[in-house]
Amino acid sequence: MLKRFLVPEEDRVFVSEESVRYATQAIFLEMGLSERDAEQATDVLVVSDLRGCESHGVSNMLRNYVHEYRRGELNPKPNVKTLRESAVSATWDADQALGIQVGPRAMELAIEKAGESGIGAVAIRNCGHVGMLAYYPMMAIAHDMIGFCMVSAGGALQVPVFGSEPVFGTNPIAWAAPADKHAPFVFDVATTQVAANKLMLTRRIGSKLEPGWITTLEGEPVMESVDSPDYGGFHMLPFGGTRENGGHKGYGFATIVDIMAGILSGNGPGFIAGRLHHSQFVMAIKIDSFVDVEIFKADLDKLLEKLSTMKPTKGHDRVYYAGLIEHEETALRKKEGIPYHREVVDWFNGISDELKLGFSLP
Amino acid sequence: MLKRFLVPEEDRVFVSEESVRYATQAIFLEMGLSERDAEQATDVLVVSDLRGCESHGVSNMLRNYVHEYRRGELNPKPNVKTLRESAVSATWDADQALGIQVGPRAMELAIEKAGESGIGAVAIRNCGHVGMLAYYPMMAIAHDMIGFCMVSAGGALQVPVFGSEPVFGTNPIAWAAPADKHAPFVFDVATTQVAANKLMLTRRIGSKLEPGWITTLEGEPVMESVDSPDYGGFHMLPFGGTRENGGHKGYGFATIVDIMAGILSGNGPGFIAGRLHHSQFVMAIKIDSFVDVEIFKADLDKLLEKLSTMKPTKGHDRVYYAGLIEHEETALRKKEGIPYHREVVDWFNGISDELKLGFSLP
Secondary structure (H helix, E strand, C coil), X not given: CCHHHCCCHHHEEEECHHHHHHHHHHHHHHCCCCHHHHXXXXXHHXXXXXXXXXXHCXXXXXXXXXXXXXXXXXXXXXXXXXXXXXXXXXXXXXXXXXHHHHHHHHHHHHHHHHHHHCEEEEEEEEECCCCCCCHHHHHHHCCCEEEEEEEXXXXXXXXXXXXXXXXXXXXXXXXXXCCCCCCCEEEEECCECCCHXXXXXXXXXXXXXXXXXXXXXXXXXXXXXXXXXXXXXXXECECCCCCCCCHHHHHHHHHHHHHHHHHCCCCCCHHHHCCCCEEEEEEEEEHHHCCCHHHHHHHHHHHHHHHHHCCECCCCCCCCCCCHHHHHHHHHHHHHCEEEEHHHHHHHHHHHHHHCCCCCCC | CCHHHCCCHHHEEEECHHHHHHHHHHHHHHCCCCHHHHHHHHHHHHHHHHCCCHHHCHHHHHHHHHXXXXXXXXXXXXXXXXXXXXXXXXXXXEEEECHHHHHHHHHHHHHHHHHHHCEEEEEEEEECCCCCCCHHHHHHHXXXXXXXXXXXXXXXXXXXXXXXXXXXXXXXXXXXXXXXXCCCEEEEECCECCCHHHHHHHHHHCCCECCCCEECCCCCECCCCECCCCCCCCEECECCCCCCCXXXXXXXXXXXXXXXXHHCCCCCCHHHHCCCCEEEEXXXXXXXXXXXXXXXXXXXXXXXXXXXXXXXXXXXXXCCCCCHHHHHHXXXXXXXXXXXXXXXXHHHHHHHHHCCCCCCCC
């Protein structure tokens, strides 16, 4: 994550993984989730915070989820229905479950199918926010599989190249593969220039947006460095930004996501499905179906070794590959705790008092 | 394709699809390919030219292929071996066949497997140039499937973000899905800022490269507008360009391609496999495994309708989606012929004389 998204040092409160897990799970249980689901949803959020992906951890997301449960927009005890199923595929209706509650189960099923058939995929319609996408393909790599995941997240944020109206959400894509000696490759990006949650983080932190990240409400690219406007006061550009700089590539990948998650699941295009009905596509590919796992991992090690030990260009300390910083950050945060903004810790303690949950952070 | 890549009007010679097919096939037959393979390889090139994707049509590619056959780098009569196979997957060693000769067969097999099992994928190691990637997923959409394809194309061109050495080729990705009333979604991009072939096109055409497209041989981004240097005089940046503008996204997708095509096929990372040993991954997904084909196509129509009829931003005539221009261009070129640079037509007629092939264009 870019430095602009980090919590300023003077506002940091370090909280142990264990404490934030306890607190988060207590809140999910209070919202009506089952023990298993509360534990699962908590894990997605805490793994996100451990990896330094604060934008998708408890800070930004948990209070939104609480609001959505309270407004009845999320169903804490969903009756997830299988609409179609084969040896390699399934389509689920999530019954308006939170995405981080139902998504991991879908990836478990994809992994099970890939274990038996070589490849497994599940398309989910009708769910809430899916959290840090990296979580899902990371589940696959633990089984010597390649995993990938896409989420169609409404249609009110991202404008197509040359377009004046938003049609897509941030429509993220994540992909992961296991190595042997090196930290796994774990890639997770929005198809917009930046994740929407990160824009909100800049507001808490007081940093600026880059030129070419957002558009006016008429779709005209904002080419100056500006403060993040309020939600509803801007749209977002696909990654790449302008056409000359490859904005059509971000736009194309956003469309792929709308097709693979939104349309293939039967949820429909994001701009029709709307804010409350996200959709997800997860796939697991058994490496052994194509090549020996040992050869695969040794080859991936060679690539990751080459990337991470290469001499950097001027002004840079090091060359990273996707997932490397997050892997190192996880080790550090498991030891030292997770640095939350003090305002987030206050929120946790406020809700603990309000709902008589009996915890106090840090 | 951007205007800078088009043949200038005064240099255009229009050739009918039929004539260029005949000429190209005659050359492939002379190189030693079987009738079936010559016809197949010709189709990939001519479909590329019909779509206006000149960079991957006969102009740039055919003379390279001829050189590679003559130098013995390509095997015109390959003994393609199946190394591993399941109901949903296969791994092939292409025996140094030209990619456009073996790739379509691999996609045929993926489609056959997807027809029976729901999903089918083939990884191919040890092949030559794979041509316009869009060709492969376009094969899938004719069967009411979603198709995608990735190619690891050596490791001598693309530098990682902050990196000083090239590790990847242009490592392109293509993805396609069928609609009902609208032209299909067909997405095909290099994970570099621009396809290497397009840089060579700018040399013939005399247009400039944009800032942030290439790097020096030390990996430092060239941030001015320059003429394209010779091959060997530059490296290329991942799409996005700088880190702030999302270069890590292009870099991540390039790595995915090296994993899915290079490492999963057993070809190895591109930087080890080298210039002559490309690798490919193709996948077909049967729509009907997840949702009714009619619902899928109707939903995709709604999305494509929304995109292509939206009011454009200032200075633009129209909003396009991936594949729309190419679909329209194909209709036009099938009627009016394909506008080649006169130098390309001269080359065809030269080789016809040299090898006594008996054709004369246009």
